[in-house]
Amino acid sequence: MTFWIINTLNGLSLAMILFLLAAGLTLIFGLMHIINMAHGSFYLLGGYIAITAIRLTGGFIFGAIVAVIAIAVIGAIIQRLFLARLYKQEMRQALLTLGLLFIVADIAFFTWGGDPLLVPQPPLLQGAVHFWGIVYPLYRVFLIGCGLVIAFCLWAFLERTTLGAIVRAGMDDEEMVRGLGINVPLVFTGIFALGAALAALGGVLGGPLLGMFPGADFEVVLLAFVVVTVGGLGSIRGAFLGSLLVGLVDNFGNAWFPQLSLFTIFVPMVIVLALKPTGLMGRV
Amino acid sequence: MLDVADVHTYYGEGYVLQGVSLTVEPASIVAVLGRNGVGKTTLIRTVIAFTPARRGRVMFEDRDITRWPSYRIAKAGMGLVPQGRRIFPSLSVRENLEIAQRAAATDIAEPWSLGRVLDLFPALAERLRNGAGTLSGGEQQMLTVARALVGNPRLLLMDEPTEGLSPHIVAEMKKLVVGLRARGMAILLVEQNLAFALDVADRVHVMDKGKIVFGGTPAELDADETIKKTYLGV
Ligand SMILES: Nc1ncnc2c1ncn2[C@@H]1O[C@H](COP(=O)(O)OP(=O)(O)OP(=O)(O)O)[C@@H](O)[C@H]1O
Numbered sequence: 150m151t152f153w154i155i156n157t158l159n160g161l162s163l164a165m166i167l168f169l170l171a172a173g174l175t176l177i178f179g180l181m182h183i184i185n186m187a188h189g190s191f192y193l194l195g196g197y198i199a200i201t202a203i204r205l206t207g208g209f210i211f212g213a214i215v216a217v218i219a220i221a222v223i224g225a226i227i228q229r230l231f232l233a234r235l236y237k238q239e240m241r242q243a244l245l246t247l248g249l250l251f252i253v254a255d256i257a258f259f260t261w262g263g264d265p266l267l268v269p270q271p272p273l274l275q276g277a278v279h280f281w282g283i284v285y286p287l288y289r290v291f292l293i294g295c296g297l298v299i300a301f302c303l304w305a306f307l308e309r310t311t312l313g314a315i316v317r318a319g320m321d322d323e324e325m326v327r328g329l330g331i332n333v334p335l336v337f338t339g340i341f342a343l344g345a346a347l348a349a350l351g352g353v354l355g356g357p358l359l360g361m362f363p364g365a366d367f368e369v370v371l372l373a374f375v376v377v378t379v380g381g382l383g384s385i386r387g388a389f390l391g392s393l394l395v396g397l398v399d400n401f402g403n404a405w406f407p408q409l410s411l412f413t414i415f416v417p418m419v420i421v422l423a424l425k426p427t428g429l430m431g432r433v
Numbered sequence: 434m435l436d437v438a439d440v441h442t443y444y445g446e447g448y449v450l451q452g453v454s455l456t457v458e459p460a461s462i463v464a465v466l467g468r469n470g471v472g473k474t475t476l477i478r479t480v481i482a483f484t485p486a487r488r489g490r491v492m493f494e495d496r497d498i499t500r501w502p503s504y505r506i507a508k509a510g511m512g513l514v515p516q517g518r519r520i521f522p523s524l525s526v527r528e529n530l531e532i533a534q535r536a537a538a539t540d541i542a543e544p545w546s547l548g549r550v551l552d553l554f555p556a557l558a559e560r561l562r563n564g565a566g567t568l569s570g571g572e573q574q575m576l577t578v579a580r581a582l583v584g585n586p587r588l589l590l591m592d593e594p595t596e597g598l599s600p601h602i603v604a605e606m607k608k609l610v611v612g613l614r615a616r617g618m619a620i621l622l623v624e625q626n627l628a629f630a631l632d633v634a635d636r637v638h639v640m641d642k643g644k645i646v647f648g649g650t651p652a653e654l655d656a657d658e659t660i661k662k663t664y665l666g667v
């Protein structure tokens with residue numbers, strides 16, 4: 150029983166990190182049809198910037214805020230300066246973001262070195278919780294809680310606000326939304342920045358567990374793409390379900406068959422896609 | 434209020450509009466007729482700048498909007514009822530109207546509230562919470578018009594609004610556009626339905642292969658058997 154509870158909770162905490170990445174990826178793809186490889190860079194830079202900011206000032210929350218805002222701004226600039234100019238040229242946009250992934254990886258390597266760095270845990274969350282004879286890290290419980298709250302906020306934003314309705318309408322027919330007088334280019338920039346900020350938050354919150362190191366950007370963006378593919382492109386609910394599935398499968402897979410780690414991720418993806426090619430909640 | 438002057442529009446290398454000019458006066462309906470693929474939708478797309486003219490000029494209320502982004506043109510007081518309806522199926526009926534209202538023009542004497550628009554379309558009022566994709570074809574067409582109206586336009590672009598509608602709904606549509614004109618709305622109406630256009634329009638133009646080949650009153654067009662036969666197939 151303990152084995153099941155601990156691995157489920159571990160799976161959920163990984164799922165929340167994946168969700169923070171997948172939510173932005175799926176929104177950006179659904180609205181702008183951009184396969185954003187640079188999402189891994191936003192995650193990595195978010196984690197690294199938080200590490201530096203926390204070292205300088207000592208505050209976890211301060212570090213998190215600095216990292217998230219910095220990456221949102223960087224994301225907005227990248228979208229305006231580069232991606233907006235390649236409007237509707239999907240192949241070029243994907244290649245551009247792949248190039249950014251490599252460039253940022255090099256910059257990060259020069260700046261923060263090749264050794265893995267952990268984002269320091271906030272002191273308040275360093276203890277453990279005890280229940281049913283299990284001792285479980287408080288930080289992971291906090292992470293799961295954060296993920297659930299953010300997932301709810303995103304859902305409420307998309308389904309319950311007019312701005313959210315504009316984003317969904319943009320996924321249906323972006324040109325027609327412009328024809329109604331809505332500044333869609335601005336909505337694109339905003340959603341891209343939001344996605345970047347969520348990825349940075351994933352780096353900050355996941356940093357104490359997974360650490361930041363050269364290659365973490367690619368690893369995590371690959372998993373996030375599996376999540377988005379399984380969940381269905383363009384759907385936040387799909388991103389959430391996909392994250393749960395991939396997070397749990399990855400954890401139990403690693404516990405049972407540690408030699409097969411990537412295999413255990415891709416098998417469920419292939420099964421889902423074989424049964425439902427659009428993914429669990431897919432719209433395209 | 435709308436002045437299209439010698440516009441030339443391309444899709445990539447495809448040269449579609451080859452020098453089209455027309456004007457629409459306030460509180461009038463100008464119809465554009467023509468067979469499939471002559472460039473009627475391209476004319477609408479040029480005016481709203483989905484596909485801006487490569488040469489020529491589009492003036493709206495004395496402002497040169499040829500190179501404006503579409504959203505700015507729409508917000509300046511132009512409403513679009515596109516071919517094929519293009520409602521947002523993943524939104525509810527209410528959300529379809531709300532997002533249009535969000536960007537509504539404000540410089541108009543009698544703004545269209547949601548309530549006023551729904552008075553015009555009682556069928557929609559009953560279905561506000563339904564997904565827009567679940568509406569019947571006629572209801573979707575009504576939603577498209579309602580969505581354009583809540584934006585408070587002074588000029589309405591309508592691209593084959595009667596396409597695929599039952600005769601009963603076409604009659605409703607006729608009352609609707611005539612009623613809008615009576616309230617001062619200018620309408621650029623693209624149609625394949627000759628009878629409908631002749632009934633409601635103040636002026637009619639006939640297009641062929643990207644050019645306007647006839648312009649006159651509905652009575653003049655109705656009397657011109659050669660034009661009707663050559664370009665409209667009737
Ligand atoms: N997006 C596009 N890309 C390339 N060519 C296009 C595009 N849209 C239309 N065309 C071409 O431009 C020409 C004019 O098309 P348009 O849609 O304006 O005709 P239409 O008069 O509205 O026809 P219909 O009555 O069938 O709606 C056609 O030859 C069409 O094939």
Ligand SMILES: [Mg+2]
Nearest residue numbers: 473474475516
């Ligand atoms: Mg057409």
